[in-house]
Amino acid sequence: MALDSKTPQGPIADKWTNYKNHIDLVNPANKRNIDVIVVGTGLAGGSAAATLAELGYNVKAFCFQDSPRRAHSIAAQGGINAAKNYQGDGDSTYRLFYDTVKGGDYRSREANVYRLAEVSANIIDQCVAQGVPFAREYGGLLDNRSFGGVLVSRTFYAAGQTGQQLLLGAYSAMNRQIGRGKIKMYNRHEMLDVVIVDGKARGIITRNLITGEIERHSAHAVVLGTGGYGNVFFLSTNAMGSNVTAAWKAHKRGAYFANPCYTQIHPTCIPVSGDHQSKLTLMSESLRNDGRIWVPKKKEDVEAIKAGTLKPKDLKEEDRDYYLERRYPAFGNLVPRDVASRAAKERCDAGFGVNATGEAVFLDFASAIQRYGKEQAHVKGLDENDAALVKKLGQEVVKNKYGNLFQMYEKIVDQNPYETPMMIYPAVHYTMGGIWVDYNLMTTVPGLYAIGEANFSDHGANRLGASALMQGLADGYFVLPYTIGDYLSDDIRTGPIPTDTKEFEEAENNVRERIDKLVNNNGSHSVDYFHKKLGKIMWNKVGMSRNEKGLKEAIEEISELRQAFWSDVRVPGTANEYNEELAKAGRVADFLELGELFAKDALHRTESCGGHFREESVELDGPQKGEALRNDKDFAYVAAWEYKGEPKDAVLHKEELEFNDIELKQRSYK
Amino acid sequence: MNLTLKIWRQKNANDKGKMVDYQISDVSPDMSFLEMLDVLNEQLINKGDDPVAFDHDCREGICGMCSLYINGEAHGPDRGVTTCQLHMRMFNDGDTIYIEPFRASAFPVVKDLIVDRSAFDRIQHAGGFISVNTSGNTIDANAIPVEKHNADKAFEAATCIGCGACVATCKNSSAMLFVGAKVSQFALLPQGQVEATDRVLNMVKQMDEEGFGNCTNTGACEVECPKGISLENIARMNQEYLKASLKG
Ligand SMILES: Cc1cc2nc3c(=O)[nH]c(=O)nc-3n(C[C@H](O)[C@H](O)[C@H](O)COP(=O)(O)OP(=O)(O)OC[C@H]3O[C@@H](n4cnc5c(N)ncnc54)[C@H](O)[C@@H]3O)c2cc1C
Ligand code: SF4
Ligand code: FES
Numbered sequence: 023m024a025l026d027s028k029t030p031q032g033p034i035a036d037k038w039t040n041y042k043n044h045i046d047l048v049n050p051a052n053k054r055n056i057d058v059i060v061v062g063t064g065l066a067g068g069s070a071a072a073t074l075a076e077l078g079y080n081v082k083a084f085c086f087q088d089s090p091r092r093a094h095s096i097a098a099q100g101g102i103n104a105a106k107n108y109q110g111d112g113d114s115t116y117r118l119f120y121d122t123v124k125g126g127d128y129r130s131r132e133a134n135v136y137r138l139a140e141v142s143a144n145i146i147d148q149c150v151a152q153g154v155p156f157a158r159e160y161g162g163l164l165d166n167r168s169f170g171g172v173l174v175s176r177t178f179y180a181a182g183q184t185g186q187q188l189l190l191g192a193y194s195a196m197n198r199q200i201g202r203g204k205i206k207m208y209n210r211h212e213m214l215d216v217v218i219v220d221g222k223a224r225g226i227i228t229r230n231l232i233t234g235e236i237e238r239h240s241a242h243a244v245v246l247g248t249g250g251y252g253n254v255f256f257l258s259t260n261a262m263g264s265n266v267t268a269a270w271k272a273h274k275r276g277a278y279f280a281n282p283c284y285t286q287i288h289p290t291c292i293p294v295s296g297d298h299q300s301k302l303t304l305m306s307e308s309l310r311n312d313g314r315i316w317v318p319k320k321k322e323d324v325e326a327i328k329a330g331t332l333k334p335k336d337l338k339e340e341d342r343d344y345y346l347e348r349r350y351p352a353f354g355n356l357v358p359r360d361v362a363s364r365a366a367k368e369r370c371d372a373g374f375g376v377n378a379t380g381e382a383v384f385l386d387f388a389s390a391i392q393r394y395g396k397e398q399a400h401v402k403g404l405d406e407n408d409a410a411l412v413k414k415l416g417q418e419v420v421k422n423k424y425g426n427l428f429q430m431y432e433k434i435v436d437q438n439p440y441e442t443p444m445m446i447y448p449a450v451h452y453t454m455g456g457i458w459v460d461y462n463l464m465t466t467v468p469g470l471y472a473i474g475e476a477n478f479s480d481h482g483a484n485r486l487g488a489s490a491l492m493q494g495l496a497d498g499y500f501v502l503p504y505t506i507g508d509y510l511s512d513d514i515r516t517g518p519i520p521t522d523t524k525e526f527e528e529a530e531n532n533v534r535e536r537i538d539k540l541v542n543n544n545g546s547h548s549v550d551y552f553h554k555k556l557g558k559i560m561w562n563k564v565g566m567s568r569n570e571k572g573l574k575e576a577i578e579e580i581s582e583l584r585q586a587f588w589s590d591v592r593v594p595g596t597a598n599e600y601n602e603e604l605a606k607a608g609r610v611a612d613f614l615e616l617g618e619l620f621a622k623d624a625l626h627r628t629e630s631c632g633g634h635f636r637e638e639s640v641e642l643d644g645p646q647k648g649e650a651l652r653n654d655k656d657f658a659y660v661a662a663w664e665y666k667g668e669p670k671d672a673v674l675h676k677e678e679l680e681f682n683d684i685e686l687k688q689r690s691y692k
Numbered sequence: 693m694n695l696t697l698k699i700w701r702q703k704n705a706n707d708k709g710k711m712v713d714y715q716i717s718d719v720s721p722d723m724s725f726l727e728m729l730d731v732l733n734e735q736l737i738n739k740g741d742d743p744v745a746f747d748h749d750c751r752e753g754i755c756g757m758c759s760l761y762i763n764g765e766a767h768g769p770d771r772g773v774t775t776c777q778l779h780m781r782m783f784n785d786g787d788t789i790y791i792e793p794f795r796a797s798a799f800p801v802v803k804d805l806i807v808d809r810s811a812f813d814r815i816q817h818a819g820g821f822i823s824v825n826t827s828g829n830t831i832d833a834n835a836i837p838v839e840k841h842n843a844d845k846a847f848e849a850a851t852c853i854g855c856g857a858c859v860a861t862c863k864n865s866s867a868m869l870f871v872g873a874k875v876s877q878f879a880l881l882p883q884g885q886v887e888a889t890d891r892v893l894n895m896v897k898q899m900d901e902e903g904f905g906n907c908t909n910t911g912a913c914e915v916e917c918p919k920g921i922s923l924e925n926i927a928r929m930n931q932e933y934l935k936a937s938l939k940g
Contacts, residue, residue, distance in 0.1 A: 073826045088747065089813050091854060092755040108834060144828035151830040153822045153883050155847035162837025180847055186754055187850060194821035201817040209810065232802055261749040296720055298727045301751045430753065433770075433777050434724075499826050548737045550730070594737055599704065600745055600803040603737065 025278070025662055025677040028460040029133040034683045035115075038137045041461075042504055046511035053078030056510050057241040057518070059226055061213045061268055063090030065185070065192055065491055066474025067247025069498030072195035074245075075204035077503055079510075082239055083196070084208045084228060086263055086605075091193040094249050094261040095494065098185020099306035099427065101167060101177035102491040104142040109166055113174040115139045120684060122489060125171045125358055126454070126482020127632035127652060128686050129281070131660070131679060133461060134479045141500040142492050146178055148499060154191040156180050169487035170307050171358035171691075177488045182306050182426045188491055192498070211237075212605060213268045214536075215529045216244060216275045216470060223275075223470035224519045225526060227533045231605060234598040236533055238526045240519035242510055243469045245502065246272060247494075250453035250475035252285065254613045254620065255565070256557025258450035259291060259304040265609040266616045269457050269476050277465035278662035278675060280458035280478035282616065283624035286485055286633050287566050288451035289315075289362035292434055293382040302449040303434060305385070305427055307487040310355045312390035312420065313444070315362070316342045317374040317383050327376050334376070334384055334443050345369055353691040360484045360633045361691060363448035364650075367566050370447070377445055386443035391416035448566060452490060454481045454633065455623075458662040458677070462505035463497060466662075469509060473497035478660065483632025537597045540607045545590035549606045552587045556580065556610070556617055564621045569637040573625040577618055577670070584614040618669035623661055626674065629653035645692065654686050693719045693785040697732065699744055700792045702801050705808075709801065711790075721781035725768065726751060726758065728780055745804040753777040753918065756853030759860070760805055761792040766857035766916045774855060774918045794860035798867070798903045809856050811902035812870060818898035819891040820874050822883055836882050846880040849873045851919045858913035858921075864905030869913040871899050872925035879932050889936040896933060 030041045048056065056079050060071040063085040071083040085093060105118040118139035123130055146164070150156065156178050157165040166175040180187040199205040210231040217225040217240070225240035251266035252258035273279045290305045318324050319341050326332035345365055347354045357365075366383050375381050395416025399406045406412065417440050421428065428439050435445070457465050457472040459479055464471050474494040481489060559579050563572035587610070595601040630639040630650035639651045660677040694717045702709030716732050723731075726748050733743035749757040758775040762768035768778045783789065791805065799807040824830060838846075850873070858869035875892050878884025884891075907926060914923045 069826065076825050076827075087749055087755070087757060088809060089854065091813075092749060092757050094750070094755075096755050097750045097752060106833070141828070146833040147830045148824075148826060148828050150833040150836075151822065151824040151883055152826075153846075153878050153881050155843055155850050155877065155881065156833075157847075158838055158840050158843040160840050162839055162843075163834050180850075183754065183851055186853075187847070190850060194816070195826050197813075197816045198821040198823060200813075207813075209813075261755065262751060263749050295722045298720060298723045298731060300724070300727050300730055303752050429772070430777070433773055433779065436722075436779070436781060500828055548734055550734065592737060594740065594742055600806065602745060603743060 025458065025675050026460065027131060027677055028462060029131070030461065034133060034136045037133055038140055045504065045508040048507050048511050048514060050078050052514040054080070055517070056080065056513055057082065058243050058245060058506070059239060059241040060084070060245045060247060061226065062093065062247030062249060062474070062476070063196065064093035064095035064247055064249055064474060065189055065494030066476070066498045067245070068093065068189065068192035068196055069495050070245055070247060070473055070502050071205055072192060072199055073499050073503040074506070075199035081199070081205045082208065082241065083205050084211045084213055086210060086212045086231060088209050090196055090207060090209070091190060093189060094264050095189045095491070096186050097261060098491055099182040099304065100169065100308040101179035101184045101488040102145065102188060103169070103176050103488040104146045104178060104492065105139055105176060106143050106146060108164060109175045111174045113176050117174065118142060118176065121172045122480065122486060123482065123684050124689060125484055125486035127484050127689060128482065128654065128658065128681065129631055129679065130480055130482030132681060132683055137501065138480050138493055138496050141496045144500060145492060145495045149188060149191050152191040152194060154180070154187050156187070167308055167311060168356070170310060170356045170362070171486045179308070182308070182424060185491060188495065192495070213271070214533045214608065215271050217526050217529045218275055218467065219519070219523065219525045222468045225521065227529050229533070232600050234601065236530055238521040238530060240521045240526070242513045242516060242519065243471065243506055245471040245473060245506070246457065246476050247474045247498065248476045250456070251613070251616060252450045252453050254556065254617050255450040255560045256553050257294065257299060257302050257561070259288060259302050262301060265612070267609050267612045269472070270612040270616055272457055272465060272467065272470060272472070274665050276467045276665070277470060277472070278458040278664050279455070279619065280660050280662045281455035281483070281623065282620040282663070283564070283627060283634050284454035284483045284632060285450060286359055286452040286454060287363045287448045289359055289366055289448050290385060290446045291449035291451070292431065293377055293445055293447040294379065303430065304449070304451060305431060305444065305446060307359070309385060309424060309427065312423070313355065313385040313387050314344055314389055315346050315355055315383055315385055316344045317369045317376060319343045321373060324374055324376060328378060335388065335441070343374070350691045357691045358484060358486065363566055364635060366448055381447045382445040383447065384443040385446045387420055387439065388443070391420055394419035452485055454478065454483060454485055458660065462508065463502050464505070464509065471502060471506060473502050483634055536608070537604065540591070540593045540604060541595070541597050543591055543593060545592040547590055547592060549591060549593065549603055549610050552583060552591060553610045553613070555583055556614060559583070560617055564624055567635050567637055568624050570625065573621050576621040577625070580614060580618045580621065581670070584618070587611065587614055615669050619663060619672055622669060622672065623663065627657060627661065629657045631657065646688065646690065652688060658686070693721065693780065693783065695719055695783065696788040698788060698790045701744070701804055704803055705800055719780050721779065723780045724751070724776060725760070725762070725778040725780065726776050745806050747806050748776055751776040754853060756855040759794045759807060759855055759857070761794055761860055763790050766794060766860045767918050772918060772920060774853070794856050796859045796865035796904070798865060799856060799859065809854070811904070812854050812856065814902060815867070815871060815895050815898045816874065819894040822878060823887060838881060842880045846877045849876040849880070849921065849925050852921050853919055855918065857916050857918060859904065861912045861916040862905065863910065863912070864908060866907045867899050867904040868907040868926045868929070869917060869921055871895055872929035873921045875929040875932055876925040879928060888932060889939050892929065892932040892936045
């Protein structure tokens with residue numbers, strides 16, 4: 023079956039406006055009779071819940087944390103893009119659109135990306151009006167920084183806590199509606215199934231994480247803003263609770279899952295320190311604006327650094343290999359994430375990794391400290407040749423820009439990054455894949471929507487920095503609240519959806535059976551034991567670099583691990599109490615299914631594109647030798663998988679991608 | 693390192709609860725405090741015991757979920773960090789470590805080390821927002837310049853993660869630092885002026901209804917706050933409150 027993206031006709035720049043002019047609206051009085059469930063209170067879910075409530079719908083919102091303010095979006099550091107062109111550096115809607123499609127390696131849907139770029143400027147207006155304290159210049163206007171993969175400064179930020187500030191903005195908008203009674207908030211509730219009635223999504227089943235109670239909730243439409251599934255790798259920069267469960271349940275109920283193998287491995291994370299590691303910490307990409315990445319040129323220097331006999335800062339300039347600057351002179355340290363990550367892996371695999379595990383490269387601020395220090399000395403009329411003074415002034419500037427990140431680094435690693443270069447290594451960070459949605463953000467299940475990181479739509483095979491926050495808020499504030507109206511306009515006379523029906527009963531029983539199975543399993547290993555094993559398989563065989571043999575093995579191994587999990591997992595405690603192990607077990611069980619589909623998707627896509635790198639598909643010669651090779655002839659489509667029982671039986675549906683406004687090119691950042 | 697842990701165990705909100713001793717060995721100084729508890733829990737699970745329940749999510753000091761009272765200090769002995777950012781290198785081999793939940797009558801215990809901080813949310817519902825609609829039809833973001841100094845101060849106040857360490861630390865269980873931070877963020881921005889009067893009155897009223905205590909200016913909250921939220925935010929809230937009361 024060919025998938026219909028329902029993209030409106032007409033020139034790309036007019037599509038969204040035309041669409042809005044022609045959709046059915048629900049009048050304000052009728053909105054009061056319509057209920058909408060929003061699962062997730064991150065940037066996507068939080069902004070959607072607030073806006074839907076403001077429009078007049080009755081909203082029920084859910085999150086598994088103890089407050090909506092703690093959704094994983096809170097952790098985003100570097101910034102949010104918007105085509106404001108405040109810097110006058112030639113930015114425009116078109117350029118943001120172009121950069122995003124190119125950055126995504128031509129695997130995203132043009133019309134969605136254009137719309138995203140179009141509404142981006144509004145996001146900043148909106149957030150400022152809500153009191154989000156973005157960074158400002160001395161003149162009182164908003165400041166910008168630049169991010170990887172682009173040549174303009176369009177990123178708005180609030181120190182290294184941009185996600186926090188944006189989420190608190192969305193949370194405040196939610197609070198206003200909670201106070202007005204328009205949103206009913208369910209904290210510490212986990213969604214465990216979607217309920218389909220007559221082919222439409224009409225509710226969800228949740229578990230109250232405090233009491234263990236299983237509850238039925240009905241609505242006229244269900245929106246999932248449940249985030250990404252990077253934790254399938256066990257170690258990632260995601261919060262501990264981030265999971266695929268909501269998306270996976272939707273998948274099992276008929277929502278196609280698109281491009282599961284598109285994962286972003288972020289180049290600048292703190293390296294793994296030992297087996298006890300529970301998560302990885304990101305060092306914002308904004309650091310690459312000022313930090314230079316290098317490893318030693320010579321193996322003996324690598325060994326000396328590892329042995330502690332040579333301090334990295336004492337290694338002479340000519341003995342350092344600034345490999346990004348060397349390989350990609352045009353973009354240097356600001357190449358997109360996938361390119362930077364693979365380059366780090368290439369150096370480390372070749373034996374140039376600088377820490378004990380051999381999996382770390384340097385991110386060095388010494389040049390930036392010099393440069394800023396001189397600039398400050400000059401501005402202040404002080405001696406530019408006073409090395410100590412320059413260093414001090416330079417450090418102050420760097421502290422101003424990245425202070426909290428430097429502090430975070432020092433707390434974790436116990437080294438002072440103002441004095442010695444940081445050590446970094448790539449880590450799983452973001453999942454571009456997700457639930458397939460059409461232009462309306464509706465999944466293949468009528469009335470079931472997916473927004474934010476949970477859907478697949480805008481980033482193709484690789485996401486540019488500062489674009490996830492933009493997408494989450496665009497979806498939630500400006501897109502979904504319109505598009506959902508078109509669907510709900512048919513529901514003005516439906517009346518409340520009853521929960522005492524066979525569909526709700528069947529879904530509830532499913533949930534209960536599974537929970538009973540888990541708590542009564544009495545196996546011999548903890549949930550984490552299986553999760554860590556899954557993570558190892560994923561990282562080694564479905565990680566930064568993939569090949570046919572490894573992927574086939576991964577599929578086998580994951581499938582075996584899943585069986586082992588169900589026969590041997592041990593979940594202490596009971597179902598009717600706070601039981602984190604039980605919650606974790608449910609999530610890992612879903613990861614064990616998703617992981618296999620993920621590998622299957624990676625196996626079928628024999629091209630390299632964006633974050634998906636197939637060793638079999640590289641440029642063999644010419645100036646791009648060794649770089650990833652895309653295959654547009656055979657793979658310019660979205661792979662949307664339909665659930666058919668076991669992951670291995672999933673059926674592939676293709677949405678062909680058409681590029682009318684952008685010419686397909688092999689990406690070059692040289 | 694080898695450690696003795698004395699941990700508060702409480703089955704649920706109605707249980708009385710008590711301290712229980714655990715021994716743990718092979719703790720690496722590079723572990724975070726929560727990773728050390730993960731290791732303990734793995735041991736408990738393997739023995740068939742109930743693991744220790746504690747709140748956490750981001751594990752990088754930003755979500756505000758983690759909330760342990762360690763050796764008599766909220767978020768433990770290190771300064772400027774949350775529990776999840778505390779590393780075992782702060783402790784010594786052979787140490788005995790006391791681990792309790794954040795205690796306050798407005799934060800009832802849910803289980804073991806987990807408390808219910810929804811009172812914070814309710815204070816925010818009462819006024820922690822600016823009433824703009826979210827349709828995007830607002831003025832250009834640069835239409836109103838904001839003096840950098842005020843913008844920076846507003847940002848600093850806004851970095852509060854809502855963890856509740858200030859409340860747990862205060863002998864009166866006062867929430868003034870938390871509420872002061874939110875009131876300050878908006879008081880310092882032009883966008884926040886319109887509703888300033890109602891905001892501070894409503895938020896303070898809700899704070900009192902939730903059963904938080906009074907502020908007697910001991911300043912302990914500022915010392916334990918992982919985000920360095922300054923006492924000047926309390927002073928600013930008091931001014932705002934006074935202004936509002938005179939008006940109101
Ligand atoms: C460390 C880090 C830094 C980042 N920095 C940036 C950046 O600088 N710029 C940028 O653009 N992007 C950044 N990103 C990416 C970005 O933060 C995320 O992609 C984005 O915030 C996701 O938002 P979301 O609303 O889709 O989901 P989330 O914020 O993940 O929210 C998910 C919500 O769903 C709820 N939920 C999930 N499952 C269930 C369930 N089963 N039942 C009930 N509720 C459920 C959760 O409680 C939560 O409320 C960063 C990501 C990380 C990890
Ligand atoms: S003021 Fe500080 S201690 Fe209190 S809730 Fe906020 S961050 Fe936590
Ligand atoms: S777990 Fe998020 S702040 Fe500690």
